[in-house]
Amino acid sequence: MPSSLFTALILAPLTHIAVSAAILPRGSLTWSPCTDEASAAGSPAVQCSQLDVPLDYTNASAGQLTLELLKYPATASKCKGSILYNPGGPGGSGRDDLTLLGPWLSIRSMLGGEFDILAWDPRGTGNTLTYSxxxxxxxxxxxxxxxxxxSDATNTSLIEVWDASGAVAEACASKAAAFGELVGTAxxxxDMMQIVDALNEDGLLRYWGHSYGTVLGMTVAAMFPDRMDRLVLDGVVNPNDYYHD
Incomplete structure (x- = not known):
């Protein structure tokens, strides 16, 4: 797919989100041993931090939102930077997935332990604007x-699934009416780029995403094309289908 067409497909649903650079203050990260049980379960080397980001990127007066972050430090003598990890979903806690399911082990092994591996709880997951x-x-x-x-077991099976899914969507919309617009891919x-800035490295994103995490990766690449270093998209979801179907 030509890069210009890819960018257009991704950015089309995001054009209503106009953001002024003046409302994007740069945060900072201070890492320390994790204290909560879930985050500390994976390895004694795991570290945690928090980062305040704008709650609403279209409204400077909306206040801030605190993101929970987790890091597995590089094991090599020289660290080449940080890789942000997202497990997909959407709806999964990045910190829980990285710690409890252990993908950091395979990522670290493949990359020779030369990168810090970071995960965070995206909006709507973990402790970040969660709701039921x-x-x-x-x-x-x-x-x-x-x-x-x-299934297609009967002539009405798919219609029944569609109707049931609509009922779930309506229930979610009613429960998240107060902040639903603040929970989304854009x-x-x-938030990811706020994390990149707070890392105070080279200002470029290195990212590993699974399933829905590939949509997130393609979206951030389309929004910030000049700030990408390397992206691994594992189990790719069609972004056009995700945004338009």
Whole structure:
């Protein structure tokens, strides 16, 4: 796909998000041993930090949002920089996935331990603007029980799945009405670049994304093409389908 067409496909849904550089203050990171049980479970070397970013990139007066970050430091004698990692979803905690499922082990092995590996909890996950589409686990279980399997077993199966998915979407929209516009790929991409700036390295993004994380990677690359170093997109999702279907 020509680069200009790719950029157009990605940026088309994002054109309403106009951001002034004046409302993008640069934060800083101070790393220390993780104290919460989930983050500290993976390795004694794991470190944690927090970063304040704009809550609403279109409204300077909206305040700030605190991102939770986790890092596995490079093991080589010389670190070549940081790699941001996203497990996909959307809806998964990057910190939990990196720690509990151990993808950092394979990434570190493939790269010779020469990079710090970082994960964060994107908006809507972990401790970052989290919400539930249901008032209780019982309500969630009841909704899932009513959701049919996605198959073509009958002439109406796919229609039933479509209707059930619409009901879930309506439930989520009603629960997130107060801040739903603040939870999305475009703002998450801007959060990523805030992290890159706070790292105070070379100002370039190195990124490893799985599944939906590939959409996030393509989006941030389209929004900030001059600030990309290297991206690994693993299990690629079609961005045109994601944004337009």
């Amino acid at each position: 589409c249901y008032d209780s686990q019982q309500e969630r279980a009841a909704a899932l029980e009513k959701t049919p399997e996605a 703002f998450t991409a801007r």
